[in-house]
Amino acid sequence: MQNTVAQETAPYATTISDYQRDLENLCGDFGYMRDLANAVKHKELDASKKPSTQMVGMANTEVSMAAFQPDAFQGNAFQTRTGIVSETAPAIHVDFEKAADAVMSMWNKLFATHGWW
Amino acid sequence: MPLILDKAAFQNSLASLPLVTYLPGETVIVDGSTTDRLLILKKGNVAIVKEDTEIAKVAEPGAVFGELSVLLNQPHTADVRALETSQFHIANATALFEQNPMAVLHVATVLAHRLDGANRALIQLKHQLSTGAPHSVIAKTVSKMEALFAVGSAKAKVVNSSEYKFQVVDQDYADYKQDPTSLRLAYHLAVSLFHLRDWTFAEHSGAGNCAVCDHHQ
DSSP, X not given: OHHHHHHHHGGGOSSHHHHHHHHHHHOTHHHHHHHHHHHHHHSXXXXXXXXXXXXXXXXXXXXXXXXXXXXXXXXXXXXXXXXXXXXXXXXXXXXXXXXXXXXXXXXXHHHHHHTOO | OOOXXXXXXXXXXXXXXXXXXXXXXXXXXXXXXXXXXXXXXXXXXXXXXXTTEEEEEEOOTTOEESHHHHHHTOOOOSEEEESSOEEEEEEEHHHHHHHOHHHHHHXXXXXXXXXXXXXXXXXXXXXXXXXXXXXXXXXXXXXXXXXXXXXXXXXXXXXXXXXXXXXXXHHHHHHHHHOTTOHHHHHHHHHHHHHHHHHHHHHHTSOOSOOTTTOOO
């Protein structure tokens, strides 16, 4: 329900901070994407940027061999693959590709919903 | 039965037409001139320029230039400039229309798309006016209509509009998906996905200013 409300109000937020909050309500990974984009630009994140995650900079992101579970009902369910992973809080890791898919999907829906094409 | 143009057949029907190539920066069509020629983009990227302001970019193969001038017997109403090496089929309009029914259908379809797009933009504009939308929002809709009226392509994108930016992000996403372990492509995509926030906010919230780069909040 919250997402529906945010989807209706997102483009009409009157401040960029409200808009950021609406977008994070639509897709939790958008906060991570903002922090990563700011880390790319500034190398390090400081408190004045009010990061959405606990990332401190680009050092939190690396190419990593990560374990994942494609299908729990398969005998060899746990596999590994190489991907880009960010540590967004102690012991909390975000798979960049999945986050990018989610944020891209959010933008696709927003553009379709609001006729921004 | 819907009247749908077979785009591949249309492209093939142009094969016998002469090709002309323009280098980046060269003017393809001069505002105010009369040529009785149609130019059909084969490949490349061009800008539509009115009064020294770039109002749209076109990169879609099959985009037509000069059709209004020919059909209404009036001078061209904008400059067309090559942004990169661009190749056009060039045709005498009268001869092409007489000999190639697919060309007539193609131009009619392009014009119909532009009329449909302009109608939608007009409805959007009326809504914005009735709800007291900020001037910056109204100005963007007017720019969109201007591009629709000026460009012979159904897929022309208004420069700096969020829809144009989305295309850029979409390309960044596709590039990253080709190599999901590339940190460079991932960083590029992260910045693009984030910047779309500022572009859409500037265009659709009424804030009127883009916060990209200097005001990451």
